[in-house]
Amino acid sequence: INGVELVAGADVSEKALKSFAEQFGVKQTFTDYKKMLRLKDLDAVSVCTPNYMHKAPTVAALRAGKHVMVEKPMAMNAREAQAMVDAAKEAKRKLVIGFQYRFSPEAQAVKRYVDDGQIGRPLFARVQTLRRRGIPSWGVFGRKDLQGGGPLIDLGVHYIEVALYLMGSPSAVSASGSAYTYIGNKPSKTLCSWGHWDHKSYTVEDLAVGFVRLDNGACMTVESSFAAHIEKDDFNLQIMGEKGGFTLHPPAIYKDEAGLMVNV
Numbered sequence: 001i002n003g004v005e006l007v008a009g010a011d012v013s014e015k016a017l018k019s020f021a022e023q024f025g026v027k028q029t030f031t032d033y034k035k036m037l038r039l040k041d042l043d044a045v046s047v048c049t050p051n052y053m054h055k056a057p058t059v060a061a062l063r064a065g066k067h068v069m070v071e072k073p074m075a076m077n078a079r080e081a082q083a084m085v086d087a088a089k090e091a092k093r094k095l096v097i098g099f100q101y102r103f104s105p106e107a108q109a110v111k112r113y114v115d116d117g118q119i120g121r122p123l124f125a126r127v128q129t130l131r132r133r134g135i136p137s138w139g140v141f142g143r144k145d146l147q148g149g150g151p152l153i154d155l156g157v158h159y160i161e162v163a164l165y166l167m168g169s170p171s172a173v174s175a176s177g178s179a180y181t182y183i184g185n186k187p188s189k190t191l192c193s194w195g196h197w198d199h200k201s202y203t204v205e206d207l208a209v210g211f212v213r214l215d216n217g218a219c220m221t222v223e224s225s226f227a228a229h230i231e232k233d234d235f236n237l238q239i240m241g242e243k244g245g246f247t248l249h250p251p252a253i254y255k256d257e258a259g260l261m262v263n264v
């Protein structure tokens, strides 16, 4: 990134730290992030620890006077997230979540139409981050105690964030939903490209669905899965507005023009 100098890195794993330092030419490394936060020439910190370790380093970095970009999902739960926001306000530092999809060419193309008023008032957003059989066989994706949740918190958050961004950042006024675990927690003979995961430690949902009412009068449905009986994986966002609508993949606008239904 232009204008950014990577000055230090911290990781509890010396192996990870060594490879990070070599890859990015970083000279100062720490196995205790609190020591790294004492560096005076550090303006901002990227917190990219596992989900259960987002809150502590984020709050510590903010209190040390650093701006923070913390990876998604922001936290394990709303309580942790609120504590992080409070710490940022108290320290008067910026806290941003690592949601990069809003910067994608697709989202930015659609945003131009939204900002130009061509979609009109948004009415309904449909968020889909669906894998037919995509339970990761690596990492701790199936561990609710370490991840905070399954596909909704890992995949769904990205598209929920883009949906809210493209609707002008409304707030949720109510939400309801259901989560189901029916494949990941059992042994399976079904062939899948990522091989088999540890079903014994699998405590997250396979499928989450939800309905959210927003304070701009619109509503949003969310469907997110690591495993579901569907034809194929489906990652998409569709928004229907009063004057037009769009999908993200492919980026397409649907509206009425010159007496015709037009797709752009």
Ligand SMILES: NC(=O)c1ccc[n+]([C@@H]2O[C@H](COP(=O)([O-])OP(=O)(O)OC[C@H]3O[C@@H](n4cnc5c(N)ncnc54)[C@H](O)[C@@H]3O)[C@@H](O)[C@H]2O)c1
Binding pocket: 010, 011, 012, 013, 016, 033, 048, 049, 050, 051, 053, 071, 072, 073, 098, 099, 100, 139
């Ligand atoms: N924005 C995205 O698209 C995106 C993509 C991938 C991962 N992520 C997020 O990034 C985060 C990390 O994911 P990952 O796949 O790189 O995980 P990972 O397990 O591969 O890496 C995490 C690193 O954090 C280190 N670590 C653990 N505890 C620590 C501590 N107390 N202090 C310092 N270092 C510690 C580990 O040793 C490891 O090197 C997750 O929150 C994940 O959701 C975001």
